[in-house]
Amino acid sequence: MKDDKTLLKQILGYAAVSLIVLLLFNALIMPSISRNSITKTNYSFFLQQIDSGNVNKVDITNDEIRFEVTTENGDKKVYSTGTMDDPELVSRLYEQGDIVFTENHEKTNVLLEFLLSWILPLVLLMIFWNILMKGMSKRLGGSNAMSFGKSNAKIYVKAQTGKTFADVAGQDEAKEALVEIVDFLHNPEKYAEIGADLPKGALLVGPPGTGKTLLAQAVAGEANVPFFSISGSEFVEMFVGMGAAKVRDLFKQANEKAPCIVFIDEIDTIGKKRDGSINGNDEREQTLNQLLTEMDGFNGKKGVVILAATNRPESLDPALLRPGRFDRRIPAELPDLAGRESILKVHAAKIKTVENIDYNAIARATAGASGAELANIINEAALRAVRSGRKEVIQSDLEESVEVVIAGYQRKNAVISQKEKEIIAYHEIGHALVAAKQKNSAPVHKITIIPRTSGALGYTMQVDEGEKFLMSKEEALARLATLTGGRSAEELIFNSCTSGASNDIEQATKLARAMVTRYGMSSSFDMIALETVTNQYLGGDTSLACSPETAAKIDEEVNNIVKMAHERAVQILTENIDKLHELAQFLLEKETITGEEFMEILNKQPIPAL
Numbered sequence: 001m002k003d004d005k006t007l008l009k010q011i012l013g014y015a016a017v018s019l020i021v022l023l024l025f026n027a028l029i030m031p032s033i034s035r036n037s038i039t040k041t042n043y044s045f046f047l048q049q050i051d052s053g054n055v056n057k058v059d060i061t062n063d064e065i066r067f068e069v070t071t072e073n074g075d076k077k078v079y080s081t082g083t084m085d086d087p088e089l090v091s092r093l094y095e096q097g098d099i100v101f102t103e104n105h106e107k108t109n110v111l112l113e114f115l116l117s118w119i120l121p122l123v124l125l126m127i128f129w130n131i132l133m134k135g136m137s138k139r140l141g142g143s144n145a146m147s148f149g150k151s152n153a154k155i156y157v158k159a160q161t162g163k164t165f166a167d168v169a170g171q172d173e174a175k176e177a178l179v180e181i182v183d184f185l186h187n188p189e190k191y192a193e194i195g196a197d198l199p200k201g202a203l204l205v206g207p208p209g210t211g212k213t214l215l216a217q218a219v220a221g222e223a224n225v226p227f228f229s230i231s232g233s234e235f236v237e238m239f240v241g242m243g244a245a246k247v248r249d250l251f252k253q254a255n256e257k258a259p260c261i262v263f264i265d266e267i268d269t270i271g272k273k274r275d276g277s278i279n280g281n282d283e284r285e286q287t288l289n290q291l292l293t294e295m296d297g298f299n300g301k302k303g304v305v306i307l308a309a310t311n312r313p314e315s316l317d318p319a320l321l322r323p324g325r326f327d328r329r330i331p332a333e334l335p336d337l338a339g340r341e342s343i344l345k346v347h348a349a350k351i352k353t354v355e356n357i358d359y360n361a362i363a364r365a366t367a368g369a370s371g372a373e374l375a376n377i378i379n380e381a382a383l384r385a386v387r388s389g390r391k392e393v394i395q396s397d398l399e400e401s402v403e404v405v406i407a408g409y410q411r412k413n414a415v416i417s418q419k420e421k422e423i424i425a426y427h428e429i430g431h432a433l434v435a436a437k438q439k440n441s442a443p444v445h446k447i448t449i450i451p452r453t454s455g456a457l458g459y460t461m462q463v464d465e466g467e468k469f470l471m472s473k474e475e476a477l478a479r480l481a482t483l484t485g486g487r488s489a490e491e492l493i494f495n496s497c498t499s500g501a502s503n504d505i506e507q508a509t510k511l512a513r514a515m516v517t518r519y520g521m522s523s524s525f526d527m528i529a530l531e532t533v534t535n536q537y538l539g540g541d542t543s544l545a546c547s548p549e550t551a552a553k554i555d556e557e558v559n560n561i562v563k564m565a566h567e568r569a570v571q572i573l574t575e576n577i578d579k580l581h582e583l584a585q586f587l588l589e590k591e592t593i594t595g596e597e598f599m600e601i602l603n604k605q606p607i608p609a610l
């Protein structure tokens, strides 16, 4: 697609330039060539000259009269003037006797003029473009700019991506696997000696933003061999057969340049499972079939390695995944605590910061964030520093930008009534208090009631001390109680409920449902998978795998679990109602309080009544 568009643009560009050159040529140069000896004059001068007998030759065309005048010193001079509706002109000329006059002067001249002014420059231009195009296609490595059905894979050599493995933080397993591939391309003998074949293809899988494309670019930077990079969507064409032709061309080029690496990004666009449906997508299937054939076709020892990336591995055609094609799967998972910290540091190295920044604290506050989000956090922090007129990024810039990435910007001029503010403050303290009063809950880090552009009117941030990989049933229940804590506080204090809890409800339902259907944490079902995750890396959609009767039971069970958590939250808040009031008032006044301030008030002994 891109190819055809640029081609069209080029052609249009040539046409425009040619037209302009032609017009300029005709407007500026031609008149001075063909009329250099002709002087313009007016009609009365013409008549005057006739009457005084100086004119000896006249040519009359539709819109011009040219006449030759003999001047006093005997020279002949040609003048030109416009025509007039002058019926007496002919008789006037005739009366003078010795004037030769014709109408429509020299036809051949017109033809010659046309050839000279339009055809000749056009021919010259075409020759010129031809030379230019030849020069260009030589520079593009011999490919003809006019060809269709060619792959337009970009070829990278080392200097061009500028990325190395040092730019990729964390992802150690993925790097290790890729380093081996790079090593093979450099010393194939080492592997041939023992008789080992290198994997033909490796598939990078993982959620968006975990650095799959970045890893491939790093391989390009380290490998020192030609690196073809193409995105799956570039194979998708309007016409059946075009994508397959592109695949053929890509592999032909790769074979010529071996050893080399071919990287196909977002391979799921062409590698989707072929299904038996009649109205299947012909073009896509042909492209996939061609890819399968090509991958079988080349010799594993020759040194063409195919890398591909996707975040939907489950949608790929099984034929693509069998050994001999993409027989290696390299996971690029969301980074853990240490990974997040090192990603933050890699990106922070590109900006100016004060010394002693606590990256660990930022990494702890960003559980579940991808590499791309972390890179974004660093950039937001730098922007914030500029906005506040500082030359370096400080810790609070980073902390604020974490919240910007999670919840959006502060809505400074949102007008919220005092009554609503009060409800929001109690709601948030409700969450925090329930969290703090339970054993299996992460500590409160920050509470705020400043509204955000994401629509959140306030939120309570909890930050775990370390990294958690498992969630126990107790922790899940504690989390549910915390989620219901906001609504519980509203009910206790205002005796009503608001729509503000909708997000809490959503999260609580999702967690309780997973406990029942996937974690085996309910009392009525044993270790039974009632739901399966279909879209692991993109949102984690699930589909039910049980009878409708069981589905009804699941709903009931989910409701029971949430209900119990809700009751527990109400109980905790009732027991601590004085603290709830005190903390809510404090939050209303300050709008944002830290975890320490919160704990200090919470742990303060009440002044004993006398």
Ligand code: ADP
Pocket (backbone or CB within 6 Å): 167, 168, 169, 170, 171, 206, 207, 208, 209, 210, 211, 212, 213, 214, 215, 309, 332, 343, 346, 370, 371, 372, 373, 375
């Ligand atoms: P995807 O997995 O969706 O292809 P990308 O490779 O395009 O993700 O990553 C997007 C950006 O996120 C990168 O350009 C980089 O700035 C940042 N990033 C992601 N993962 C890492 C990582 N492990 N180390 C450093 N930067 C990373």
Ligand code: MG
Pocket (backbone or CB within 6 Å): 212, 213, 265, 309
């Ligand atoms: Mg990508």
Ligand code: ZN
Pocket (backbone or CB within 6 Å): 427, 431, 486, 487, 500, 501, 504
């Ligand atoms: Zn809430």
